[in-house]
Amino acid sequence: MIKGWHKLSLIDYPGHLCTTIFLGGCNFRCFYCHNSDIAFSPESSPDYSIEDILDYLEHRQNYIEGVCISGGEPTIYCGLINLIEQIKSKGFKVKLDTNGTRPEVLWDIIRYKLVDYIAMDIKAPRYKYCLLSGISKEYLDLDAIERSIEIVRKNRVDYEFRTTVIPEVLSMEDIILIGCWLSGSQKYVLQSYKGKYGCLAVDRLTQYAEMVSPHFQKVEVRA
Ligand code: SF4
Structure with a gap:
């Protein structure tokens, strides 16, 4: 397996x-x-x-x-x-x-x-x-x-929640909704998607991360 x-x-x-x-x-x-x-x-x-x-x-x-x-x-x-x-x-x-x-x-x-x-x-x-x-x-x-x-x-147990951000499919508003949903959690990671559906610029992902940072102890961007 x-x-x-x-x-x-x-x-x-x-x-x-x-x-x-x-x-x-x-x-x-x-x-x-x-x-x-x-x-x-x-x-x-x-x-x-x-x-x-x-x-x-x-x-x-x-x-x-x-x-x-x-x-x-x-x-x-x-x-x-x-x-x-x-x-x-x-x-x-x-x-x-x-x-x-x-x-x-x-x-x-x-x-x-x-x-x-x-x-x-x-x-x-x-x-x-x-x-x-x-x-x-x-x-x-x-x-x-x-x-x-x-x-x-x-x-x-140490943990992270993480979202792969597909451009045009997940908006900043969607990421904020996820932030509210998981509010109070230890760590949240925004992962950049790179593939046939495009790729969100790192500064845009960083902007998303800043928007949700009040909800988490730590927010990371993985480009
Ligand atoms: S990204 Fe692929 S492996 Fe991961 S949950 Fe979706 S279908 Fe399964």
Whole structure:
């Protein structure tokens, strides 16, 4: 189920040098997906074995500190807890990227102290979630997203909420709505989208960040 592997990353885990693994499959259908092969047709990518990854890590323990588990959506993988346990047993920190659709999985990995950092995507303000996630209203479970937000905020684990800003699709008003929704949270990251739908200028993103900064302890722009 591990369908991608970046052996060394300086940016995927804030403050730590890490290796990043990508689990196949996703329950969202974001039109701008950055990893669509792994998310939508994981069977077309080869598998990486956890043994190989752990072996790689064991030989680099002096400088790699953590593993970023990304996707796809890692929480839909039924072997996630076992996978994290194997990584933790070797003494590495774990960061999890998630779209927040499986609050019960988030709760389990938090209460069993299996995760050190959670990065949860906030795709859009509530009223635009269907458009950005690619999930129709009758199937989108916004309550699950709300529960994940609360679980992440109320427990003693470092976290960030983050939004990829697609030009022309998410406006400054939308970012302000997200800021109000998440108000009081630790950290919010605005990520620049670069792709076929364009790219928002960094100074514009910075302007958005300034608008929402009163709602968070920290706001970052990732260009
Ligand atoms: S949640 Fe992430 S992996 Fe899934 S479709 Fe959206 S961008 Fe792609």
